[in-house]
Amino acid sequence: MAADAEIRKDVQTYYGQVLKKSADLQTNACVTTARPVPKHIREALQNVHEEVALRYYGCGLVIPEHLENCWILDLGSGGGRDCYVLSQLVGEKGHVTGIDMTKGQVEVAEKYLDYHMEKYGFQASNVTFIHGYIEKLGEAGIKNESYDIVVSNCVINLVPDKQQVLQEAYRVLKHGGELYFSDVYTSLELPEEIRTHKVLWGECLGGALYWKELAILTQKIGFCPPRLVTANLITIQNKELERVIGDCRFVSATFRLFKCSKTGPTKRCQVIYNGGITGHEKELMFDANFTFKEGEIVEVDEERAAILKNSRFAQDFLIRPIGEKLPISGGCSALELKDIITDPFKLAEESDSMKSRCVPDAAGGCCGTKKSC
Numbered sequence: 001m002a003a004d005a006e007i008r009k010d011v012q013t014y015y016g017q018v019l020k021k022s023a024d025l026q027t028n029a030c031v032t033t034a035r036p037v038p039k040h041i042r043e044a045l046q047n048v049h050e051e052v053a054l055r056y057y058g059c060g061l062v063i064p065e066h067l068e069n070c071w072i073l074d075l076g077s078g079g080g081r082d083c084y085v086l087s088q089l090v091g092e093k094g095h096v097t098g099i100d101m102t103k104g105q106v107e108v109a110e111k112y113l114d115y116h117m118e119k120y121g122f123q124a125s126n127v128t129f130i131h132g133y134i135e136k137l138g139e140a141g142i143k144n145e146s147y148d149i150v151v152s153n154c155v156i157n158l159v160p161d162k163q164q165v166l167q168e169a170y171r172v173l174k175h176g177g178e179l180y181f182s183d184v185y186t187s188l189e190l191p192e193e194i195r196t197h198k199v200l201w202g203e204c205l206g207g208a209l210y211w212k213e214l215a216i217l218t219q220k221i222g223f224c225p226p227r228l229v230t231a232n233l234i235t236i237q238n239k240e241l242e243r244v245i246g247d248c249r250f251v252s253a254t255f256r257l258f259k260c261s262k263t264g265p266t267k268r269c270q271v272i273y274n275g276g277i278t279g280h281e282k283e284l285m286f287d288a289n290f291t292f293k294e295g296e297i298v299e300v301d302e303e304r305a306a307i308l309k310n311s312r313f314a315q316d317f318l319i320r321p322i323g324e325k326l327p328i329s330g331g332c333s334a335l336e337l338k339d340i341i342t343d344p345f346k347l348a349e350e351s352d353s354m355k356s357r358c359v360p361d362a363a364g365g366c367c368g369t370k371k372s373c
Contacts, residue, residue, distance in 0.1 A: 037061060038279035044088045047119055048081055049112045055079030055105065058153030059204065059252035060182025060230065065284060066277050066312050067094065070148040073172060074098040075134040075165065075181075076155025080109030080127070084116050086151070087127045089278075097147075099130040099140055106131045135164040137172055145174045148312060152181035154252070157207045163217050170221050170259060176310040179223070179257040184234065185211035185344055187249040197244055205234075205250055211344055218257055224303055227287040229254040231344035233352060253344035256287060260303075261310035269305035270297050272318040284316075288347050289340050292317075 037045075041063050045053075055078060062074075062082055067089040074083050077098025087096045100106050109129045117125040132140035134155065150169045159165050169179045184204045200206035209217075215226055234250040236242045273284055275294030284292045292298055299322065300308070308317045341347050 040089070040279040041085065044085045047088060047116070048084045049115055051108065052079050052081050052084060052112055055108055056081045058082065058182060059184060060153060060232075060254040062151040062153045062180055062182050062254070063089065064149060064151070064178065064180040064256065065280050066316065067149070068278070069093045070312070071146065072096045072149045072151060073137075073142065073147045073169075075150060075152035075169065076100055076158070077109060077129065078102070078105045078153075078155075080105075080112065080129065082151065082153055083109065083127055083129070084112070087116065087125075088120055090126065092122050092124075092126055095126050095128070097128045097130065097142070099132050099134055099137070099142075101131070101133050103131050135159055135161055135168060137168045142172050144171055145177075147172050148174055148177050150177070150179045150181075152179070152183070154182055154184060154204050156181065157184045157204050157209065158201065160207065162209055163221070166217055166223075166257075167221050170223060173259045175259055175261050176312070177259045178311065179259075180229075180254070181257075182252060182254040184208040184250055184252050185214070187211070187251075187345055188247075190248065193244060194248065200241065200244065203241075205245070208250060211251070211253070214255065215342075222260065223257040224260040224307055226255045226257055226342075227304075227307075228289070228342055228344060228347060229256055229287045231288075231348035231351065233345075233348045249345065251344045251348050253348075258307045258311055260306065267302055268299060268322050269302070269319050270299055270322055270324075271305065271308060271320075272297055274316050274318065277316060 041061070044063075057078060058081075063085060067086065068091055070090050071094060072086050072090060074086070074096065077083050077100045080098055083096045083098040087094075090096060098106075098109060100109075106129050113125045113127060113129075116127070130140050130142075134152070150173055152169075156162055156165050166179070173179065186205075186208045187210075189210050190206070190208065194200055194206055197206050218226055231251050231253040234252055236245060271292070273292035273294055273296070275281055277284060282294050286292060290298065290300065290304065305319055308314065309319055341350075
């Protein structure tokens with residue numbers, strides 16, 4: 001469609017020519033994260049070349065857990081920051097592919113392939129960058145069921161056909177694989193004035209999805225229901241943009257979507273986290289609703305049990321039907337049913353409330369740091 005091609009061109013201009021560094025952005029959509037960054041990820045971030053880090057425009061932390069030896073695809077990899085962080089964490093036996101439609105961004109990323117390979121002490125680079133479209137992965141040569149994890153950081157909102165992006169991610173994921181992504185969502189259906197505003201598109205707001213539509217789109221494709229991980233309210237630092245936006249609110253949120261297997265538990269289960277995942281040895285914050293502590297029994301619904309059983313987390317959990325005796329090495333049972341938060345605005349408001357009650361630490365905040373750090 002001609003309109004889609006024009007949007008692509010505007011986005012390429014914005015990220016290839018208008019923006020030169022993170023500080024050029026006019027909202028905080030691309031500099032927020034909503035929970036503490038684990039030590040091993042902070043260290044990996046410090047190893048990324050300065051020019052690559054300065055070209056970072058994401059809106060969350062798209063570094064999931066248990067990455068050793070995984071094959072990961074980054075949709076809209078930009079200057080390559082997330083790819084280079086992930087490449088350290090997957091190790092030499094893993095691989096990271098980044099794809100981006102802006103040639104200038106890909107060129108910046110490729111410039112530092114050797115730098116990062118030597119920095120990590122690898123014999124060969126485990127990163128590849130591709131110039132292409134994230135809604136047309138087949139044209140870029142990316143095959144069916146070839147990746148364990150797909151990540152994306154504040155990019156899907158920049159593509160007019162979001163269903164096609166999600167469909168392609170589903171296609172290239174292995175069974176049990178995961179799409180772990182941060183993006184911007186709206187509190188209501190966007191009016192035409194916002195959807196056609198060039199700066200708002202470039203700032204990740206004009207093309208943002210109404211948050212309730214995500215579950216509808218993803219389940220139509222075949223994913224398990226979205227699991228909300230973090231959320232952060234977005235503020236606008238421009239009076240003119242505030243006027244255009246009016247009553248509409250925006251939130252940056254991280255969700256995890258799993259490519260469901262047809263086999264798995266059909267009833268609620270009790271699970272015990274075995275511990276030991278790098279950076280999460282004693283406690284795994286799986287999403288906003290479930291934190292698993294080593295050795296502690298947690299009751300989960302059948303879908304979450306199926307995800308754990310059929311994904312890369314299978315060896316990290318003991319999963320049994322409710323009522324069956326489980327070995328407990330320590331800790332207490334956590335079997336109470338709880339209200340599940342699916343609304344990113346509700347989670348963001350709760351997070352803000354918690355932040356206002358705690359004292360900032362020396363690292364720049366009690367509940368997290370700016371992702372561009």
